[in-house]
Amino acid sequence: GGSPRRWSPSRGFNDLSDSDPAEMAQWARNPTPYLPRTLDRTSDSTSGELAILRDISGSMNGLKAKWASTVITRLIEIAKKNWMRVGYIEFNHRSKKHSLDGHFFSRDHDTVTMLAKRLTCDGYTNYQDPLKDALVEFQKLPTPAMSPRSGLSLGSSSSTSSSFSSSRSSSTHSRNGIHRPNRHILFLTDGLPNxxxxxxxxxxxxxxSLGVAVHTVFIGYQRSPPVLDLLSNDTLGERFRAVRSGSTIRVERR
Structure with missing residues (x-):
């Protein structure tokens, strides 16, 4: 099911009907152990969605803004490799939801990367509005297929500037055997909401209720706000802290 999205390696002879015609003709003339590539007919909902919510309040100005930009840029690279759609929201006391061609979730990863490189910060901090804006977009999505798919894994590592890593996983996460869709929010902030x-x-x-995992990233060395722990724990998300390590930024599990 779904519309053709991209080419993928053939999994066997059953895929030959979706093979590239030119490659199929060449293979028929000179068969090899390597079958022609086929169209990837995976629907949008199976590869997953990621909403990035970035704090741009006044306290994020300067070095923290650069840290946030670095972490988000790395995460977008991983989402791109995993064919995930990405949405981007900046927030201070207001929420600014960015849409591309009228759509919040998009595979225009390069444009989202450009937005993430902006460093201007001011204002106060409101957690509620950006979360509400992101969740409204998740509510619009169809019920996803529950088939295995490359997903997004948020792991820890002390040897890289970012600990976000991709892995082969299913399109769902679960609690007590209940499967949930591959839908995520990354919530990045440095302070308390006011x-x-x-x-x-x-x-x-x-x-x-929507099955959206909220992963929180707290920037700084002080204790993170308890509400961030509640956000992650309630939604099966991960908790991270971004700190400076020499000339790099290390993102570690809390």
Whole structure:
């Protein structure tokens, strides 16, 4: 099911009907152990979606803005390799949701990368509005297929500037045997919220009901706000801290 998206290696003779015609003709003339590539007919919903929510309040100005940009840029690279659609929101006391050609989730990873390189920061901090904006977009998505697919794994490593890594995984995560779709929010901030509902109760409940995992990244050495732990724990997300390590940025599990 789904529309052709890209080429992929053939898995066997059953895929030959979707093979590249020119390669198929060449293979027929001179058969080899390597079958012609085939069209990848995977639907959008199986590869997953990632919404990046970036704090651009006044306290993020300077070095922290550069750290955030580096972490997000690396994560977009991983999403691109995994054929995930990405959405991008910047927030301070307001939420600014970026859309590309009228769509929040997009595979235009290069444009999202350019947005992530901006370093201007000002204003206060509101957690509620950006989470609400992102979850509205997840609500619009169709029910995903539950088939194996390359997903996004958020792991830790002390040897790289970013610990986000990709892996072969299924399109779902689970708790108590209940499968959930490959849908993620990365919430990146350096401080406490001082606008809106600072406990984001409704947003935590909605994310849980939608099966959206909220991964939180706290920038800095001080103790992270407890609400970030609640966000991640309630939604099966991971908790991370971004700190400086020499000339690089290390993202480690909390």
């Amino acid at each position: 606008q809106g509902d600072c406990r984001v109760i409704d947003e935590r409940e909605l994310a849980t």
